[in-house]
Amino acid sequence: MNPSPPALAIDPLVQDLDGETARLRAAGPLARIDLLGVPAWTVTSQPVARRLLTDSRLVKDINQWGLFASGEVTHAWPLIGMVDVPPSMFTTDGAEHRRLRTKIAQALTARRVEELRPVVERYTAQLLDELAAQAKEAPGAAVDLKPAFAGPLPMAVVCSLMGVAESEIPRQMKLWKAFFSMLTPQDERLAVMAEIYGIFLGMVHEKKAAPGDDLTSALILADEGGAPMSQEEVAGNLQSMIAAGHETTIALILSAVRGLLTHPDQLALVLDGTVSWEAVIEEALRWDPPVTHLLMRFATEDIVVADGGTPCSSGAESLGDDGFVIGKGEGVVMSYRAIGRDTGFHGPDADSFDVTRADAARHIAFGHGPHICPGAALSRLEAAIALPALFARFPGLRLAVPSEELRKAPVLTQNDLEALPVVLGG
Numbered sequence: 001m002n003p004s005p006p007a008l009a010i011d012p013l014v015q016d017l018d019g020e021t022a023r024l025r026a027a028g029p030l031a032r033i034d035l036l037g038v039p040a041w042t043v044t045s046q047p048v049a050r051r052l053l054t055d056s057r058l059v060k061d062i063n064q065w066g067l068f069a070s071g072e073v074t075h076a077w078p079l080i081g082m083v084d085v086p087p088s089m090f091t092t093d094g095a096e097h098r099r100l101r102t103k104i105a106q107a108l109t110a111r112r113v114e115e116l117r118p119v120v121e122r123y124t125a126q127l128l129d130e131l132a133a134q135a136k137e138a139p140g141a142a143v144d145l146k147p148a149f150a151g152p153l154p155m156a157v158v159c160s161l162m163g164v165a166e167s168e169i170p171r172q173m174k175l176w177k178a179f180f181s182m183l184t185p186q187d188e189r190l191a192v193m194a195e196i197y198g199i200f201l202g203m204v205h206e207k208k209a210a211p212g213d214d215l216t217s218a219l220i221l222a223d224e225g226g227a228p229m230s231q232e233e234v235a236g237n238l239q240s241m242i243a244a245g246h247e248t249t250i251a252l253i254l255s256a257v258r259g260l261l262t263h264p265d266q267l268a269l270v271l272d273g274t275v276s277w278e279a280v281i282e283e284a285l286r287w288d289p290p291v292t293h294l295l296m297r298f299a300t301e302d303i304v305v306a307d308g309g310t311p312c313s314s315g316a317e318s319l320g321d322d323g324f325v326i327g328k329g330e331g332v333v334m335s336y337r338a339i340g341r342d343t344g345f346h347g348p349d350a351d352s353f354d355v356t357r358a359d360a361a362r363h364i365a366f367g368h369g370p371h372i373c374p375g376a377a378l379s380r381l382e383a384a385i386a387l388p389a390l391f392a393r394f395p396g397l398r399l400a401v402p403s404e405e406l407r408k409a410p411v412l413t414q415n416d417l418e419a420l421p422v423v424l425g426g
Contacts, residue, residue: 005324007034010293012078012182014408017292017337017415018351024338030305030324033333035412036078038067040296040331044338046345046364048305053369058297058332059093060371065298066329078186081179081193082295082413083331086236090371097370100233102225104374107218113378116161120385123156128393135394135424142400145420146254149390154249157382158242163207163214168199176243182410200235200242241375248366249379251290251415256280256387258420259287259353262403266355271391275355281383286340286363287353290379292415294334294367299326336365337415396425 008023010033024031029045043049052058062084067073073080085091089100127149134143155173156166164172178184178192203216208231211217219234229237260267260280269275306323326332340363341350347359354360366373373379391397399406400421409416 005032007032007039009034010036010412012036012412013410014292014412017408021335021338021341022351024335025341025343030326031335035293035295035333038073038077038079038331040333041326042293042333042335042338044335044342046339046342046362049334049339049364050368052297052303052332053334053364053367053371055303056093057300057303059300060091060097060297061093062091062298064300064329065296065331066327067331069329075190076186078182078189079295079412081189086197086239087230087233088236088240089374090240091236093370099226100229100237101370101374103219103222103229104237106222106224107215108374110377112161112215112218113381116157116378117381117385119160120153120157120382121389123153124386124389127153128389131424132393140423142421142423145257145422146250146417149386150250150253150257150420153253153386154246154379154382157249157378158245161215161245161378162203162238162242163212163216164203164242172199172242176246179243180247180409180411180414180416182412196239197235200238201231204231204234204238244373245375245378247414247416248290248373248375249382251288251417252281252284252379252383253386254417254420255288255290255415256284256383257390257397257422258399258403258406258417259284259355260391261397261399261422263353263355266353267391270355271395277384277388279355279360280387281380282363283353283355283357283360284383285365286346286357286360288415289336289340289363289365290415291365291413292335292337293413294336295413296331296333299328299330299332301328302326334367339363340365394424396423398423 005027008027008031011020024042024044029043029048031042031044033040033042043052062068089097089104092100131143131148151173155169159166159169159172175192175196179189204220207216208220211221216234216238219229219237222229260270270277270280303326304323305326343350366376400423406420407418409418
C-alpha cells in the first residue's frame with residue numbers, strides 16, 4: 001500500500017478558496033487534510049463521493065472517531081459543534097436513522113413545502129420593497145445584498161416553517177453567525193451552541209402543550225416508522241435543520257447572483273428566456289455549492305480505496321502497492337466544492353460558471369445516499385422565487401466592486417461571502 005499522503009492545511013479564514021479547491025483536486029480523489037490541527041481524509045471526486053456516501057462502514061456516530069474516543073479531540077476544538085451535536089437524523093445511522101428520517105418525511109411533506117410558496121413570495125416582495133426604497137433614497141449607492149436580501153429571506157422562511165416567532169429572527173441570525181464564524185472564541189461558541197439548543201428545546205415543550213400548524217408540532221406528533229421522537233430528538237433535528245436550511249439558501253442566492261453578474265452574456269440568456277432559472281440554480285449549486293467541506297463521517301473498519309478512487313470491500317492485499325487505507329476510527333470529510341469542480345466528471349471547464357452546461361443537475365451539492373438533505377426542495381423553491389423577482393425588480397443590477405475584490409466570510413465549512421455589494425440600477 002502507498003503511505004498516507006502529506007496533509008493539506010485547510011484555511012479557517014478562507015483567504016483563497018479557489019486555490020484551496022485546486023490544490024485539493026490535484027491531490028487526488030482522496031486527500032489527506034489538516035483541520036485546525038486535526039487530521040482527516042477528504043473526498044474530492046464525485047464518483048468516489050457517491051460510493052463512500054452509501055458505504056455503511058462510514059457512519060455519523062462521533063463515538064466511532066478514534067481521536068474523540070481517545071480524548072485527543074475535545075470541545076476545545078473549534079469545529080466540534082459540527083460533529084458533536086444533539087441527537088438527530090444527521091448524527092445517526094442504520095435503523096435509528098431510518099426511524100428519524102421517516103418522521104421527518106412524514107412532517108416535511110412536498111405539500112408542506114409547496115404551502116410555503118406564498119410565504120416565500122411575501123417575504124421576497126417585502127425585502128425588494130425595502131431595497132427599492134433604499135435605491136430611491138440614495139440612487140447609485142452600493143447596497144450589500146447579503147444582509148438586505150439573501151440573508152433574511154431564508155431565515156424568515158425556515159422560522160415560519162418551524163413555528164419560530166418572527167420577533168426571534170434577528171436573534172437567530174446573530175446566534176448562527178457567531179456559531180459558524182471562525183473568529184468567534186471557542187468559549188463563546190460553546191455558549192452559543194447551548195443557547196441555540198435551549199431555545200429549540202423550550203419551543204418543543206411549548207408546542208407539545210399547544211401544537212400548531214408548523215413543522216415542530218408535526219415532528220412531535222409524527223407516528224410513522226417506530227417510536228415517537230423524544231423532545232430532545234425533535235429539538236436536535238430542528239437545530240440541525242435550521243442551520244442547514246438557512247445557510248445553504250443564503251449561499252445559493254449569493255452564488256447565483258455573483259455568477260450571473262460576472263457573466264452578463266449568460267444573464268442575457270436567462271432574462272430573454274433562452275435559459276431557465278432552474279438551470280441557473282443547478283449550475284450555481286455545482287459551481288459554488290453552499291457547503292465547502294461537510295464534517296464528518298467515521299470509519300468503523302479499514303476501508304481500502306484504490307488509486308483510481310474505488311472503495312473496496314476486500315483486504316489491502318488484493319491491491320498490492322496501490323491505493324490508500326482509511327483506517328478504522330479515522331474521519332472523512334466531503335469537500336463539496338472540489339467535488340462540484342471535478343474535471344474528471346464535469347469536464348475540463350468545471351471551474352467555469354456556465355448556465356448552458358448539460359450536466360449541471362448531476363451535482364451532489366445536497367449530498368447523496370441516506371443522508372441527502374431533506375430541505376433541498378425548499379432551498380430550490382426559495383431560489384426559484386427570489387432570483388427572478390430580484391432581477392425583474394432591478395434589471396440594471398450590477399456589482400459595486402470588481403469581482404476579484406469579493407471576499408469569503410471566515411467560515412470554514414460553509415461557502416459564504418462576507419458581503420455582496422451591488423448597485424441596484426440606474
